Amino acid sequence: MNFTRWSARLTGTQRRAAARTGRGSVPAARGEYEQQPEPEPDPVPLTDDVPALEDLSVREILGGLPALVALLYGPEHRVAYVNDAYAAAFGPRPLGATAAESCPELAELGLFPLLDQVLRSGKPRTVKSRKVQVRGRQKERSKDQARDQAKGQGRDQGRDQAKDQGRDQAKDQGRDQVKGQARQQAEGTAQEGSYTITCTPVDCQGSGGVLVFAADVTDHAEAAERLRTSERRHRQTAVTLQRSLLPQELEQPDDLRVAATYQPGGEDAAVGGDWYDVITLGAGRTALVIGDVMGRGVRAAAVMGQLRTAVRAYARLDLPPHEVLQLLDGLAAEIDASQIATCVYAVHDPNEGRLVYASAGHLPILVRAEDGSVQRAADPTGPPLGTGGWLHSSGSIPLPPGSTAVLYTDGLVERRGEDIDEGVASLERALSGAKGSPQVVCDRLIRSQGVTADHDDDVAVLVLQHPSRTGPDAELFHNAALDLLGGIEAAPRARAFAMGVLASWRFPVELRDLGVLATSELVGNSLQHGTPPMRLRLRRTDRRLIIEVTDGDDHLPRRRRAEPADEAGRGISIVATIASSWGSRRTPGGGKAVWCEFALPH
DSSP, X not given: OOHHHHHHTSOHHHHHHHHHTTSSOOOOOHHHHHHSOOOOOOOOOOOTTSOOGGGSOHHHHHHTOSSEEEEEETTTTEEEEEOHHHHHHHOOOOTTSBHHHHOHHHHHTTOHHHHHHHHHHOOOEEXXXXXXXXXXXXXXXXXXXXXXXXXXXXXXXXXXXTSOHHHHHHHHHHHHHHHHHHHHHHHHXXXXXXXXXXXXXXXXXXXXXXXXXXXXXXXXXXXXXXXXHHHHHHHHHHHHHHHHHSOSSOOXXXXXXXXXXXXXXXXXXXXXXXXXXXXXXXXXXXXXXEEEESSOHHHHHHHHHHHHHHHHHHHTTTOOHXXXXXXXXXXXXXXXXXXXXXXXXEEEETTTTEEEEEEESOOOOEEEOTTSOEEEOOSOSBOOBTSOSOOOOOEEEEOOTTEEEEEEOGGGTOOTTSOHHHHHHHHHHHHHTOOSSHHXXXXXXXXXXXXXXXXXXXXXXXXXXXXXXXXXXXXXXXXXXXXXXXXXXXXXXXXXXXHHHHHHTTOXXXXXXXXXXXXXXXXXXXXXXXXXXXXXXXXXXXXXXXXXXXXXXXXXXXXXXXXXXXXXXXXXXXXXXXXXXXXXXXXTTSSEEEEEEEEOOO
């Protein structure tokens, strides 16, 4: 190839650069070199075996592409051209035939409406990752690999000719037979491939046409499917762990009716750490808990399980709600400092008719009165758990007979693009008209907020009702109280009061005697170790008898082993032996309450 032919293919800049290399030109003066910019690098000279771009035809370019290419023309989408990759994937296609007759793969890909749209609009359209059955996926090979393979075959043939002809022929025949069988098997076996297809309008044979370009994305689609499968498996593990850590059956207090619902987010939502619990504290009091760990997945569910277990342990101490949250706050920071949680811990005492609660950054409790009016609890009484260094406080909200309270997580009321206060207000409106059992109220609230199986967040709802009892049902619930004055006459008066009340409640003689004995021991303990004011309270529910004595001293009694010579120290041991359960707690105004329970016969 001479210089004239080579330089004729160069641009003007390239020819000037070639001239500066000394090929057929005179060097410039020294001053010109100093004023001229840096010379451009020499172009790589073209060789005879590398054709110029203008020497290549469109058919050669499209035929060498690993992507599938088909050219269709006319309103009937007749086949004008398919490249080698297309023919290898779906077989040869007769030219001039309509695509509906000769290209069933286009119907399988759902492209015919798209082809019509491209012809009408004159704008290209693309669809991603469509699946179709192909005879065999085409693997891309570079030209260098093809050339190296051809050279290798030539060397192998020359070397084989030098060997024994008979042995070579036998080997070649066997090898060709195996290759032929493998090729036939590969061609006859259909595989599923994924393609991203672009349909571009072109002018074909004087009429409108469409160039179909399909890029093989099977590897990417399979990798994405493996990732989705892994995410689904991880989500299912988190959901299973989450459900196993939630209470399998709620405790049912004597004075409340309770129901709860947990619904994980949809397939595209990671499972969070929502939880709830109901804990009976004794003496008719009940603790209600709901919380939300801010994280997602298995880790959030594990943190939730640890917090729920800790709440149950702290609840047994019968501490005020804000002290329970204070303990949880320190524990949450120790479990995982990178995750925080919101929580509401509330205690219901049937003698007080209200909920005493503490909120660690959680949404407010809603209470619906018997007349349908809804009251919202005050703002959170402290920051979320895990922040550390903050003091929580307790608040209260009335819960009279006939009222319904709702505790919930943010998944029920939070929506993208909407203020969360609007979601809480919407829940208030739904609660004002929600009647029925606690489970019915749960279901109605979830439906009213538009929560479905595809919801983008976890939802936990806890509903409790303080029923208003009348008629025969009310006869099963009674209260009686006696203020105790100091002096030696307090104990006999307490025993006489207990005997009369238990007899009026028609208890069996054995239960009356045990109740009077427990009353005597609790009152005697309060007279000896407590301070005024002192009060005896007897309470009957449909399942148990509760005896409680309060006084002004805040030192809690402990059960201890009394020596044979001791004249005191056996009162609490006697109560613990004859009663179903017993306990003590500090009262909010200072002082303490000591109580015991007896299970009623069926």
